[in-house]
Amino acid sequence: MGAKGLTRRAFLAASGGVAGMLAAAGTDGLLAQRAAAAEKEGVEVSPAEDLMREHGVLRRILLIYEEWMRRLRANQVSGAGSLAESAGIIRSFIEDYHEKLEEEHLFPRIRKVAGLTDLVDVLLRQHQAGRRLTALTLGICVPQALTSPASRGRLSDSLRQFIRMYRPHAAREDTVLFPAFHEMLQEEEYDALGEAFEDKENELFGENGFEHMVARVESIEKRLGIYDLARFTPSQ
Ligand SMILES: [Fe+2]
Ligand SMILES: [Fe+2]
Numbered sequence: 001m002g003a004k005g006l007t008r009r010a011f012l013a014a015s016g017g018v019a020g021m022l023a024a025a026g027t028d029g030l031l032a033q034r035a036a037a038a039e040k041e042g043v044e045v046s047p048a049e050d051l052m053r054e055h056g057v058l059r060r061i062l063l064i065y066e067e068w069m070r071r072l073r074a075n076q077v078s079g080a081g082s083l084a085e086s087a088g089i090i091r092s093f094i095e096d097y098h099e100k101l102e103e104e105h106l107f108p109r110i111r112k113v114a115g116l117t118d119l120v121d122v123l124l125r126q127h128q129a130g131r132r133l134t135a136l137t138l139g140i141c142v143p144q145a146l147t148s149p150a151s152r153g154r155l156s157d158s159l160r161q162f163i164r165m166y167r168p169h170a171a172r173e174d175t176v177l178f179p180a181f182h183e184m185l186q187e188e189e190y191d192a193l194g195e196a197f198e199d200k201e202n203e204l205f206g207e208n209g210f211e212h213m214v215a216r217v218e219s220i221e222k223r224l225g226i227y228d229l230a231r232f233t234p235s236q
Contacts, residue, residue, distance in 0.1 A: 047194040048178040053210060054098045055170040060217045061086050061094075062166060065159040067224050072156045077146040082220045087137045093213050095134060097204055099127045101197055102173070106181050113180055123177070126169050133162045 045053075064086045071077065107120045136158045145151040182190065201209045221227035 045194070046182075047190060047197055048182050050194065050197055051098065051101070051178060052174055054094065055174060057089070057210075057213055057217055058094050058098075058166060058170055060221065061090055062163050063226060064217070064220055064224060065163055067226050069156050069159050072146075072152045072159075075152070077143070077152070079223065080141050080143055080146055082223050083141045084138065085216070086220055087134055087141065089213060089216060090130075090134050091138065093205070095127070095131050097201065099130075101200065102177075103127065105193055105196070106177060109184060110177060110180055113184060116176070116180060119172070119176065123169065123173065126165055129165065130162060130169075133158050133165075137162070 064082070068083050068086075103124065107124060110116050111120050137155065140146075140151050140155040140158070146155070185193070205212065218227060
């Protein structure tokens, strides 16, 4: 990929002391090591990689939602703050930032590609449906509401529908939308959009916004006991 997509994140990583910031936030060793490497060498992040890393944050929250569905079935509703915080990250980082970038910069261009207009229509409708589900989730996941079986059922339905929609949604964007977007742009325009994405991220979340968001998700996973990756490996 060469110098494609060297964004402001690389400069921030190279100059901003990310490793120290993450260590101070109590983030685990691997992330701090990665940040330290970025500080030393600088990191190239293309626009598509940027969007796909944000999908990684989304997927980790889908795992948190699954854990909450399990807890709701078992009527374990203490600590609902972790669910509200997760839905809040979906609202601010995915819906009001990531999806806005897709809607403003990718969808209008991809609509002009033969054969992909229908895909854009579906993706846009799914963003709208996702926002409705997140509003519902945020409205119900308060401790008082969770004492009612009917509310727990509605919350569980909302989480299930969100997970069911966003797994194929993100997978289709990763494998069809983002490659088509990359292919149709000149290198200069592609790089310039990477810069624009970074500017927006810094404006909304401050420097190292992505790393902060990953650290918040990691902290929620630890509170729920689902952070240890090895627990997902089959025993045999
Ligand atoms: Fe999307
Ligand atoms: Fe997306």
